[in-house]
Amino acid sequence: MAEFPKLTYEALTVGETFVSDEHLVTPEDIETYAFAVEDHHPWFFGPSPFGGPVGHPTLMANQALHLRHGKYIVHAGLHAKMEFAFLQPIEPGMRVRSRGRVVDKYVRRGRQYMVTEYVTEDLAGTPLVRGQFTQMLIPEGTRHGGH
Amino acid sequence: MAVTEALAVGQELPVLVKEPSQRRIDAYSGVRPRSIHTDEDWARQKGFRTTLAQGMMSTAYVSEMMTRLLGAGFVKGGTMSMAFIKPVYAGDRLTVHGVVKELRPEAGQTRVVVDVWCQNQHGEKTAVGTASGLRA
Numbered sequence: 001m002a003e004f005p006k007l008t009y010e011a012l013t014v015g016e017t018f019v020s021d022e023h024l025v026t027p028e029d030i031e032t033y034a035f036a037v038e039d040h041h042p043w044f045f046g047p048s049p050f051g052g053p054v055g056h057p058t059l060m061a062n063q064a065l066h067l068r069h070g071k072y073i074v075h076a077g078l079h080a081k082m083e084f085a086f087l088q089p090i091e092p093g094m095r096v097r098s099r100g101r102v103v104d105k106y107v108r109r110g111r112q113y114m115v116t117e118y119v120t121e122d123l124a125g126t127p128l129v130r131g132q133f134t135q136m137l138i139p140e141g142t143r144h145g146g147h
Numbered sequence: 148m149a150v151t152e153a154l155a156v157g158q159e160l161p162v163l164v165k166e167p168s169q170r171r172i173d174a175y176s177g178v179r180p181r182s183i184h185t186d187e188d189w190a191r192q193k194g195f196r197t198t199l200a201q202g203m204m205s206t207a208y209v210s211e212m213m214t215r216l217l218g219a220g221f222v223k224g225g226t227m228s229m230a231f232i233k234p235v236y237a238g239d240r241l242t243v244h245g246v247v248k249e250l251r252p253e254a255g256q257t258r259v260v261v262d263v264w265c266q267n268q269h270g271e272k273t274a275v276g277t278a279s280g281l282r283a
Contacts, residue, residue, distance in 0.1 A: 143194030
């Protein structure tokens with residue numbers, strides 16, 4: 001039985017790794033994403049320079065961003081920075097998963113941050129997207145305060 | 148689908164307008180309790196005036212702008228680096244901007260580097276960064 005400890009700055013270890021479940025990319029995923037971000041590019045639904053339809057380049061970004069949820073209970077957080085390198089198009093019918101590794105954690109102006117590098121790949125291990133993201137932790141019992 | 152005319156450093160890209168409604172945020176983030184994106188009470192408890200769009204939605208907007216500019220050269224070979232500097236709230240109206248920063252040779256093509264940012268209806272920048280892609 002897997003245990004899900006609460007994510008705290010203290011519990012987090014630089015070098016620890018995460019892996020997502022595999023996900024089958026469906027036309028419905030692509031359509032939902034297109035609605036969410038108000039972008040109905042014809043390549044998402046028909047022929048593209050890559051042959052058939054492709055997903056939005058950032059389609060699977062949340063799979064990576066949520067990696068820590070597969071290991072921890074996450075109280076609340078804010079996304080501070082995001083980097084992408086789009087290596088191969090994501091196509092409907094692919095099964096994809098993301099892997100991540102915590103490469104840094106730090107406190108700045110009293111706020112706690114974690115930095116994760118990641119790759120989203122198909123099940124043959126072909127990298128589709130690589131990148132890195134920085135997330136702020138909002139500890140339990142505290143408020144961020146907005147801007 | 149990509150822009151075919153010549154590009155020049157300093158050139159402004161056509162501005163995109165985006166309105167991340169709660170319904171679109173729900174579709175993007177998935178509805179769940181205790182989420183600052185989809186649970187208004189929870190967002191207020193965490194110090195925000197209402198729910199927030201995920202920062203990642205702004206990267207999708209920039210991706211759209213870059214795909215319009217460079218087509219396949221962004222979908223395969225594109226990069227993006229963004230910092231999220233102010234929350235985007237449900238119901239905000241964002242404009243997405245880009246200015247060509249650099250054109251440099253890369254493997255027989257040209258890498259087009261663009262300064263990008265999103266700005267809310269109050270004129271405040273919410274996300275800033277750069278994006279790039281390849282052009283034959």
